[in-house]
Amino acid sequence: MNDQNFLKENNARQLWHPMGHPAEAQANPPKIITKAQGTKITDIDGHEVVDAVGGLWCVNLGYSNDPIKDAISSQLQELPYYSAFAGTSNPPAIEAGFKVQEFFAEDGIERVFFTSGGSDSVETCLRLARQYHRLRGEPNRTKFFSLKKGYHGTHFGGASVNGNNRFRVNYEPLLAGCFHLPAPYPYRNPFNETDPAKLAQLIAQAFEDEIDFQGAGSIAALIMEPILGAGGVIVPHASFMPMMRDICDRHGILLISDEVITGFGRTGDWSGARHWGVKPDMMCTAKGITSGYFPVGAALISGKVAEVFETAGPDGGIYHGYTYSAHPVGAAAVSACLDETVRLDTKTNAAARGTQLYEGVLALAKKHAIIGDVRGGHGLMTGIELVSNREAKTPMDMDTMKRVHQTAYEAGAMVRLGAHNVLMSPPLTITEAEVDVILSALDAGFSAA
Ligand code: PMP
Secondary structure, three states, X not given: OOOHHHHHHHOOXXXXXXXXXXXXXXHOOOOOEXXXXXXXXXXXXXXEEEEOOHHHHOOOOOOOOHHHHHHXXXXXXXXXXXXXXXXXXXXXXXXXXXXXXXXXXXXXXXXXXXXXXXXXXXXXXXXXXXXXXXXXXXXXXXXEEEEOOOOOOOOHHHHHHOOOHHHOHHHOOOOOOEEEEOOOXXXXXXXXXXXXXXXXXXXXXXXXXXXXXXXXXXXXXXXXXXXXXXXXXXXXOOOHHHHHHHHHHHOOOEEEEEOOOOOOOOOOOOOHHHHOOOOOOEEEEOHHHOOOOOOOEEEEEEHHHHHHHHOOHHHHOOOOOOOOXXXXXXXXXXXXXXXXXXXXXXXXXXXXXHHHHHHHHHHHHHHOOOEEEEEOOOOOOEEEEEEEEOOOOEEOOHXXXXXXXXXXXXXXXXXXXXXXXXXXOOOOOOOHHHHHHHHHHHHHHHHOO
């Protein structure tokens, strides 16, 4: 069953691949990645490239981290599974809970609720936000605000606050009472405002106006990514998240920071909110929590929110959780990954290599007229928006996007396409020479457009 022909023939036949059209995958089967070492991945034909995507924004420590691999295999021998539902617990879960809380203590985080991934973490935070207000005697605070272009996973709650129509339209009706503010995206926005600071103010004002219109007493939370990832690496002005924090505080609205991508060093700091000097009420995490080696997420809860639950009497019960919440093997991966993240100080390399990548792409923009906008400069998240006409900002067609992607791949780097954006989020352990490989592969890709 493992020979190359079998794998190629059946790649998309029985298997439906996420986020794609099944017929398209059958006609043009996805690349089969067979192994990985360090920052490099190898496909079934033996072609090796630098993984400029870091798996899926998640392999923060690269593919060769032995302490995480060892922790997983020894935990499998000791206790492969036991639940952490009320009544039982397990040692790796306790240790991982302790370590995650410690890691995010500076962000005001005091409690940790483990999940199986990012969408679960988002769902958990949204549910806890409603329960928090109910416990405080404001049960009418049920609505959620979020940003257009934001990505918050694919559960019904997350899809409802999602800011990209593609992830919503086929699954409607979604959760009622979800509202979207414009994205802090100077290149394209309804105000035609190109100054990031002024744009931040306009969006803050729009939020204030909506609160005034709908009534603060109906709003549970604002959920936002500190830097929008899947929406195209949209970096808000430094004033944006602090302004949103202030508005939430003044109106009793919880601020949920979706750190599924930005957590654990990707922005050049340990959390995206910390990068902007903000303490959220809750944080959604996943991905870098195990560097992608095991599917784990965590909803992180501030002291302010935790206290309400813990002092509420019987209604403070959390009747929510997953079979794999605090899975012992996953939890062992979390502890090892956090130790390694701190030991390797990945945030510092993310900041340095992120600047190198961003500046390298800015240099490419001088050479290639198809580059409409370059976004990044805050750690290892970089987005390049391609256009067929710079003045008109006409989004690049998908055939050209695919040609850019394939040429860059042949030239040595796996990048990711998100509509007409090229997205990059390599492992935080990437070297200077590997960033240069990505840049020359991009150069080749853009030349083939
Ligand atoms: N939130 C954000 C910001 C994400 O980027 C993602 C995934 N890319 C999710 C939530 C959902 O995470 P998962 O795919 O692990 O469910």
